[in-house]
Amino acid sequence: MKNLAAIFLFLSLSITNLFAQIIATTAIPAVDKSAMDMSTYPANYPLLKIQDKATEPLVARIIYSRPLKSGRVIFGELLEYNKVWRFGANENTEIEFFRDVKINNAKIKKGRYSLFAIPNKEKWTIIINKDLNTWGSFKYDSLKDIVKVDVPLQKVTDIADAFYIYFDKTITGFSMNAGWDDVKISLPISF
Numbered sequence: 554m555k556n557l558a559a560i561f562l563f564l565s566l567s568i569t570n571l572f573a574q575i576i577a578t579t580a581i582p583a584v585d586k587s588a589m590d591m592s593t594y595p596a597n598y599p600l601l602k603i604q605d606k607a608t609e610p611l612v613a614r615i616i617y618s619r620p621l622k623s624g625r626v627i628f629g630e631l632l633e634y635n636k637v638w639r640f641g642a643n644e645n646t647e648i649e650f651f652r653d654v655k656i657n658n659a660k661i662k663k664g665r666y667s668l669f670a671i672p673n674k675e676k677w678t679i680i681i682n683k684d685l686n687t688w689g690s691f692k693y694d695s696l697k698d699i700v701k702v703d704v705p706l707q708k709v710t711d712i713a714d715a716f717y718i719y720f721d722k723t724i725t726g727f728s729m730n731a732g733w734d735d736v737k738i739s740l741p742i743s744f
Contacts, residue, residue, distance in 0.1 A: 587618040587642035594720035594727045612727065612744065615648045615668070617641035619715045620733070627734045632672050637680070637690045640668045640731070641716060645687050654726065654744045656681065657702040669693060670731075676703045677738050707737045 593599065594613040601607040620642035625631050632638050640646040649665040667685055671678040683697040709732065716733040726743035 587620050588715075589616065589618050589643075590718075591616050592719050594729075595722070596720055611651050612654070613648060613650050613720065613729075613742070615646060615718050615729070617646035617668075617716075617718055618643040619717065621716075622712070622714045622734055628672055628736065629674075634673050635671060637693045638670050638672060639690045640670045640679075641718075643688065645669070645685070645689070646718075647685065648681065648729075652744060654742050656700050656740065656742055659700040659702075661699055666699060674706070676705050678703050679738070679740050702740065704738045704740050707739070709735055709737050 592615045593611060595601065595607070595609055595611070598607060598611045598614075602611075618641045628634070646668040647665055648668045650661060650663050652663050654661050661681060665685060667682045667687065669680040669682060669690060671680070678701055680701050681699045682693070683699060684692070684694055712735055713732050716731070718729065718731045720727050720729055721739075723741065723743075725741070729740045729742060731738055731740075
């Protein structure tokens with residue numbers, strides 16, 4: 554009986570040691586260079602909510618990855634003019650509206666959508682699309698567009714190494730602002 558207990562103990566320790574070695578050698582995935590970020594309207598809504606300081610309900614949230622300039626020429630080279638871009642890096646940027654909104658007089662129902670852009674030298678075309686859970690703009694389908702709107706390009710003096718998106722309050726609702734390198738756009742959204 555003692556021999557059987559000793560054998561059982563030996564096998565148990567051996568198996569435990571084997572699993573520990575397997576777990577220790579399992580590689581943790583590398584952190585992506587294009588960090589994922591989130592913007593909300595109202596700005597900082599999750600933090601305001603937990604602090605009981607939210608004065609208006611959540612209207613919009615964008616989840617996106619921030620590509621970096623890293624010394625590259627962005628517009629006209631990395632992002633070709635007149636070509637659809639995923640409006641960020643990696644997976645498609647997604648915008649979620651928690652109530653119905655209007656963009657350029659087009660009604661957009663409460664829900665989650667993908668966000669694309671077509672950069673140009675003087676304007677960007679912003680596209681809200683029904684296709685979700687995709688990577689890049691390789692499978693972009695214009696038949697799933699909800700709205701396409703041209704917004705003027707603004708030149709800025711502060712060069713942004715990381716692509717950014719944030720919201721500002723306006724008289725009729727809010728604007729979605731985005732920029733990278735030496736350009737910025739602003740898309741009015743009303744409700």
